[in-house]
Each structure stands twice: as structure tokens, then as C-alpha cells.
Amino acid sequence: MHTPTTFTNELHASAFVSSESIFVEVSSGPTIELPHQKPVGTPNPHTQESTTVLAIPSREIGEWRLKTTLLVQLVPSSSHEWLAMTWLEGVPEYGTGEGDVEAIEDLVASIGEYRESLERREDKLGESAKRELGYVKRLVERCV
Amino acid sequence: MSKGKTCEDRSGEHVFYFVEIDGKEYRATKISHSARGQISKRVLGAISHQMRLTNRELRQFVDCTIDREEWLGLWCQRSASRRTG
Numbered sequence: 545m546h547t548p549t550t551f552t553n554e555l556h557a558s559a560f561v562s563s564e565s566i567f568v569e570v571s572s573g574p575t576i577e578l579p580h581q582k583p584v585g586t587p588n589p590h591t592q593e594s595t596t597v598l599a600i601p602s603r604e605i606g607e608w609r610l611k612t613t614l615l616v617q618l619v620p621s622s623s624h625e626w627l628a629m630t631w632l633e634g635v636p637e638y639g640t641g642e643g644d645v646e647a648i649e650d651l652v653a654s655i656g657e658y659r660e661s662l663e664r665r666e667d668k669l670g671e672s673a674k675r676e677l678g679y680v681k682r683l684v685e686r687c688v
Numbered sequence: 689m690s691k692g693k694t695c696e697d698r699s700g701e702h703v704f705y706f707v708e709i710d711g712k713e714y715r716a717t718k719i720s721h722s723a724r725g726q727i728s729k730r731v732l733g734a735i736s737h738q739m740r741l742t743n744r745e746l747r748q749f750v751d752c753t754i755d756r757e758e759w760l761g762l763w764c765q766r767s768a769s770r771r772t773g
Contacts, residue, residue, distance in 0.1 A: 621728040629734060638734040640720065654718065657700035662715070664697070670712030672767065 595619055598648070606649050608656040609687050616651060618644050630655075632683075633676045656684045691749065692716060692756050709760060740766040 596618040602610045614630060621627035621640060628647035629638045637658065639651025659680040662673060669677065694705040694716050707716040717738040727735070729743075736746040740763045741754075748754040754762075 619730060621730045625728060627728070627730045627734075635715075636734045636737045638731065640728075640731060650720065653700075654702050654720075657702050658704060658715070658718070661697045661699065661704045664699075665706070665713055668711075668713045670709065670714050673712075673714045676715070 600648065604687055605652045607687055608652050608684050610652065610684055612683060614652070614683065616648060618647065632658075633672065633679050635672075635676065652684060655680055656686060659684060660686070691752065692759060707760070707763070709764065714763075739763070 598616045598618055600610060600614045600616055602612055604610075617629045619627050619629075624642065625640055626642070626644045626647040627638055627640055628644070628651040629636055630651065631637070632655070637651065637655055639647050639649070639654050641647035641650050659677065662669060662677040662680065666674075666677065692705075692707060694707050695713070697704040697706065702718050702720050704718045705716040706713045708714075715738070717735050719735075732746065733743055736743045739746060739749075739759070741749060741759065745754055745759075745762065749759055
């Protein structure tokens with residue numbers, strides 16, 4: 545008979561409102577019960593990594609206008625670089641910068657330039673690329 | 689990316705690489721014009737995912753132990769399973 549082991553699921557998230565960041569921490573997630581497992585004789589690494597998820601509302605960012613809320617995962621990429629990442633129809637899109645704000649600006653510019661690049665070759669695109677184009681058209685546009 | 693015979697779009701601050709499969713184009717990946725030096729592990733992971741490769745396979749692609757045909761084979765296989773092909 546296996547003895548269940550209990551873990552508490554933790555989630556860290558933050559929301560982005562206007563130019564201010566509001567940190568929301570949820571530490572009372574649902575209890576997960578896992579069956580007891582025999583030790584395998586090697587240390588079980590307990591790497592914990594926090595990640596920040598921002599919901600950026602529609603707004604102008606640099607030369608681009610977000611037309612709808614963009615969910616962005618923000619993580620330090622290295623000692624001197626931040627990575628802002630989102631998903632376009634299942635494919636990751638990322639931006640990098642020396643700070644978190646620069647990384648988000650780079651991400652939005654990258655999505656905008658990707659839209660224009662797809663539009664330039666629209667008649668040659670495969671199905672998944674067409675779906676991505678439809679998505680980025682709804683997501684971002686160049687400020688006039 | 690020249691190993692993958694991709695088509696470049698250098699119009700903006702980011703360089704987009706497109707690959708042609710059965711006469712249709714798909715974005716393979718992108719890099720920033722300003723990208724310099726070593727690529728961080730996380731960025732490498734994002735590039736791998738965009739190219740439908742694992743991190744190890746991307747390194748093999750760079751080292752030429754995976755060629756274009758193998759890469760495109762993996763692309764089609766994984767795109768079909770993700771319904772993104």
C-alpha cells in the first residue's frame with residue numbers, strides 16, 4: 545500500500561496596470577497528492593524558479609499599439625539580460641533587453657515587425673503561418 | 689541559418705528567417721539585429737521551439753550533424769502533431 549505524499553502547489557503571478565506593476569502572489573493552490581515513491585539513491589534536486597506573468601493591456605508601446613491584452617512571461621535570461629516571452633498560435637515569440645521594460649518593448653516591436661513581414665509574403669504562406677498572421681493582426685498594429 | 693537555406697527578411701530591427709516547405713513559407717525563427725555575443729540558454733530554448741527542434745537538436749543542426757532534410761522532416765512531423773504545419 546502506497547502512502548500518499550502531499551505537496552502544495554504554488555503559483556506566483558503579477559499584473560501590469562498602466563505604468564505600475566502590481567504583484568499578486570497566490571500561495572494556496574490546490575493540494576496535490578502523489579503516490580509514495582522509493583528513493584532512487586540520487587539527490588532529488590529542488591530547483592525553484594520564480595516567473596512573472598504580466599497582462600499588458602492595450603496601449604501604445606514605442607511605434608506599436610497593442611490592440612488587446614498581451615500575456616507576457618518575464619524572466620531574467622542572464623546576468624545582464626531579460627527575456628519577455630509570449631505565444632503566437634503555439635509558437636513562442638520573445639524579446640530581450642537589458643531591463644524588463646526594454647525586453648517587453650523588444651517583444652512588442654518583434655511581433656509588429658513579424659506581422660509586417662508576414663503581410664509582405666501573405667500569398668506564399670502556409671496554413672500555420674496564415675493563422676499566425678491572423679493572430680498578430682488582431683494583436684498589434686503600427687501607430688500612425 | 690544559411691545551412692537551412694532559409695529566406696531572410698531584414699526590413700526591421702529583427703531578422704526573420706522563413707523556410708519553404710512544399711511551396712509554402714513558414715517562419716523558422718528570428719534574431720535581433722542588435723544580438724551580440726553568446727545566446728543565453730533561455731533564448732536558445734525559444735529559438736529551438738520556433739524551429740520545432742529540441743535544444744540538443746538545434747546544437748546538432750549548428751554542428752551540421754542534422755542536415756536540412758532531417759530538420760524539415762522533424763518540422764513536418766512535429767507540426768502535424770501540434771496541428772501547426
